[in-house]
Amino acid sequence: MYCLRSFFCLYRRMLEVALEFDLIEHYFLPLSQGFDGVEVGIGDDGAVLDVPNDHQLVVVTDTLVSGVHFPEDTLAYDIAWKALAVNLSDLAAMGAEPASYSLALTLPDYDAEWLQNFAEGLRALSTKFKVPLIGGDTTKGPLTITVTAQGWVPNQQAVLRSGTQVDDLICVTNTLGEGALGLKFALEAETDDRLHGLSRTERTRALNALNRPMPQLAISTDLRGVVSSAIDISDGLLADLTHVLKQSSIRQGGGKKLTPSAMLGAEIELTKLPLSSGVKRYVEQTKEWGLPLSGGDDYQLCLTISSNNLAKLSTLLSAKGVPLTVIGKVVDQAGITCVKQGVIQNIGGGEKGYCHF
Ligand code: ADP
Numbered sequence: 151m152y153c154l155r156s157f158f159c160l161y162r163r164m165l166e167v168a169l170e171f172d173l174i175e176h177y178f179l180p181l182s183q184g185f186d187g188v189e190v191g192i193g194d195d196g197a198v199l200d201v202p203n204d205h206q207l208v209v210v211t212d213t214l215v216s217g218v219h220f221p222e223d224t225l226a227y228d229i230a231w232k233a234l235a236v237n238l239s240d241l242a243a244m245g246a247e248p249a250s251y252s253l254a255l256t257l258p259d260y261d262a263e264w265l266q267n268f269a270e271g272l273r274a275l276s277t278k279f280k281v282p283l284i285g286g287d288t289t290k291g292p293l294t295i296t297v298t299a300q301g302w303v304p305n306q307q308a309v310l311r312s313g314t315q316v317d318d319l320i321c322v323t324n325t326l327g328e329g330a331l332g333l334k335f336a337l338e339a340e341t342d343d344r345l346h347g348l349s350r351t352e353r354t355r356a357l358n359a360l361n362r363p364m365p366q367l368a369i370s371t372d373l374r375g376v377v378s379s380a381i382d383i384s385d386g387l388l389a390d391l392t393h394v395l396k397q398s399s400i401r402q403g404g405g406k407k408l409t410p411s412a413m414l415g416a417e418i419e420l421t422k423l424p425l426s427s428g429v430k431r432y433v434e435q436t437k438e439w440g441l442p443l444s445g446g447d448d449y450q451l452c453l454t455i456s457s458n459n460l461a462k463l464s465t466l467l468s469a470k471g472v473p474l475t476v477i478g479k480v481v482d483q484a485g486i487t488c489v490k491q492g493v494i495q496n497i498g499g500g501e502k503g504y505c506h507f
């Protein structure tokens with residue numbers, strides 16, 4: 151009896167392994183082909199990559215968990231798109247050019263249609279930005295997707311969070327709060343009456359921002375040597391700007407323990423926040439600034455820059471069709487103050503950004 155059971159266990163495991171190889175070969179191997187710069191990709195124990203001369207490797211990782219980072223009924227295509235997009239967004243914020251990515255995929259079961267759509271979502275972005283899939287791992291369990299992406303920057307030119315100083319201007323690309331509005335439509339369309347006043351176009355735009363964020367890679371190389379710091383907005387403007395202020399304060403303090411008086415702060419002018427018509431309408435109706443200030447899922451860049459360099463950056467970005475808006479400045483007092491035409495605003499709770507724990 152024992153013998154029979156272990157035979158079946160072994161047999162089942164062999165089937166699973168065969169299925170796993172079939173899955174990798176069928177859905178993921180094609181995503182690795184037809185690109186330059188990869189000496190060995192999927193199929194060996196590791197990938198072997200060419201590193202351009204005088205460049206440094208930038209490596210980023212982000213995990214998406216079903217029900218946490220995306221609603222459980224999100225389309226496979228959109229899940230794949232987002233898993234890759236959020237990593238490419240990190241590379242953009244570092245001033246890097248994207249090179250390749252790997253995929254650690256945990257699946258609850260083998261669903262051919264789901265996998266086909268998932269692979270199509272990856273293909274769409276990887277073709278757009280010419281990044282091959284170079285390897286990964288496939289396991290069984292609750293749906294979880296981890297992408298690790300690699301990029302290059304010329305030596306010592308990576309754009310960091312830690313470079314801002316007092317009086318730098320704070321800018322953002324495109325508009326804020328769109329992804330968070332999309333999440334409201336995805337989760338609260340029935341219960342939040344305040345969404346009913348928005349048009350179909352505004353709804354589509356918001357859902358698209360949530361499900362298919364576009365990493366700002368078109369402008370990543372323009373940031374080098376021009377901005378003093380950059381971060382991509384994934385957890386909300388206030389939370390992500392706080393990271394910049396903290397890292398920059400630590401660096402200026404020579405890495406010593408920070409005292410509150412050594413902490414940089416920021417002043418944000420609410421009327422300057424770039425908002426789409428949908429987000430604007432929601433904010434006006436609700437008098438809540440949560441969407442643009444603390445809504446996650448924007449994947450826009452928050453940049454700090456010395457005022458001397460602003461004209462240069464604006465020219466570079468407008469040549470790429472990317473709107474840039476100055477929303478405030480870095481100050482020498484800890485904390486982020488929101489003002490409306492110069493008057494300090496109490497924006498209430500919920501402005502802290504998304505926190506997992
Ligand atoms: P190992 O036994 O060395 O862990 P695996 O059986 O996990 O190798 O994977 C075999 C090959 O397929 C490796 O080259 C690996 O990088 C690749 N691979 C596995 N899963 C994925 C995936 N989800 N996406 C892309 N490549 C994958």
Ligand code: MG
Nearest residue numbers: 286287288289
């Ligand atoms: Mg493995």
